[in-house]
Each structure stands twice: as C-alpha cells, then as structure tokens.
Amino acid sequence: AQSVTQPDIHITVSEGASLELRCNYSYGATPYLFWYVQSPGQGLQLLLKYFSGDTLVQGIKGFEAEFKRSQSSFNLRKPSVHWSDAAEYFCAVEGGSYIPTFGRGTSLIVHP
Amino acid sequence: DGGITQSPKYLFRKEGQNVTLSCEQNLNHDAMYWYRQDPGQGLRLIYYSQIVNDFQKGDIAEGYSVSREKKESFPLTVTSAQKNPTAFYLCASSMGGAGANVLTFGAGSRLTVL
Numbered sequence: 001a002q003s004v005t006q007p008d009i010h011i012t013v014s015e016g017a018s019l020e021l022r023c024n025y026s027y028g029a030t031p032y033l034f035w036y037v038q039s040p041g042q043g044l045q046l047l048l049k050y051f052s053g054d055t056l057v058q059g060i061k062g063f064e065a066e067f068k069r070s071q072s073s074f075n076l077r078k079p080s081v082h083w084s085d086a087a088e089y090f091c092a093v094e095g096g097s098y099i100p101t102f103g104r105g106t107s108l109i110v111h112p
Numbered sequence: 113d114g115g116i117t118q119s120p121k122y123l124f125r126k127e128g129q130n131v132t133l134s135c136e137q138n139l140n141h142d143a144m145y146w147y148r149q150d151p152g153q154g155l156r157l158i159y160y161s162q163i164v165n166d167f168q169k170g171d172i173a174e175g176y177s178v179s180r181e182k183k184e185s186f187p188l189t190v191t192s193a194q195k196n197p198t199a200f201y202l203c204a205s206s207m208g209g210a211g212a213n214v215l216t217f218g219a220g221s222r223l224t225v226l
Contacts, residue, residue, distance in 0.1 A: 009152065032212045043116075043202055043217030044155075051212050090154065094213060099145075099170075104154035
C-alpha cells in the first residue's frame, strides 16, 4: 500500500523568506511523486512531479522539490516566497495502483 | 481551452434528498476521479473510472454512486445514505494507464446539507 504524510498542518513565513514544506511517503519501490497547490475554493493545480532521473525537479512558480530515497521524502522548496503563494499544498504519491494518494495538505500563510 | 467543468459550484440539499454533481471534461482523458475534501483531511477518493462503462470504489464509496456512460462525463450522486455529505467535492481526470497519472482538477462543488 502507498501512503503519504505531510507533518505540518500550517506553515507561516514572511514574504521574501525561504520555504520548505515536508512530505514523507511510504511505498516499497520508487514511486511517482507530485506536489499540487490549491487556492481557496478552487481545484488543485500541478506544481511539479518526479518520475525518475534527476532527483531535483523544477516546477512552476519558482518551486522545486528534491527526492531523497534514503529518507523517503519529497520536500517542496522555494527560495523567496511571495504573498500570492499563500495556499494549500498537497503532496501525492502513486505506486502500483496507478491511483494517486494525497496527503492531508499544508496551509501556507504569508505575512507581509 | 481544454479542461474540466464541475456544476453546480454551490448546492444545498435537505436531509433525505439525493443530489447529482456534474463533471465534464474535454481533454480526451480516459480516467476520471471523484474526491471528497474536508478541512484537515486532505483528499479522499470516492470513485474512479479508468474506461467508459467501468468504475471502481475508492476509500469512501458508501453513500455515493457514479456512472460512466460517456468518456467525457462522470456524474456523482450523493444519496440519502451518505450520513455526512456536507463537503467540497472535486472531480479530476488523467490520461490513465500505468503510472505517472498527472491529474487535472475541476474547480469543485460545495455541497451543504441543511
């Protein structure tokens, strides 16, 4: 079975500060990994994905994520946060079932 | 532009009534999904369909029903058997098949039971 844990329910950062959102997964082999973002009252939008190859993946809006097999992690990072980045962020894992499993989400609050 | 359309955006229901949420996609995707979102619980899979005329239960299918008569459409019915139906419902689609399913989401439907 596959599962994903996002340990932080809320993260608060100041505008211009760096950001790291944590994601840990459980799956017996190398999974497919995703980060999605959701603005209030909207659907989810794909930020980036990891399938294979380079463990550092670049996404939209200046986000990046690093796959670390030894830590079963896929943390999302951004060097400088903008107020418009305030949203809910979801990590997802897809293994042999071909159906993504989502984490509970991390709410990002950005202070001016 | 290709995408997924969910309707209605907001829906109010009296207890004991069935309601149907619409989901239409023009992306030519084979797979479609319904998720339920509650605060602090992330997205939970209700039903999914990988091909027309076939669908499977997800983690929380009780009290829900679906149909997949056309590739473009995957309506969800919330029946009176669903004990706590107030939630935000998200429909998604993907190309399907083995692995790496990037989901495209609709804007969601918020159901409130009065």
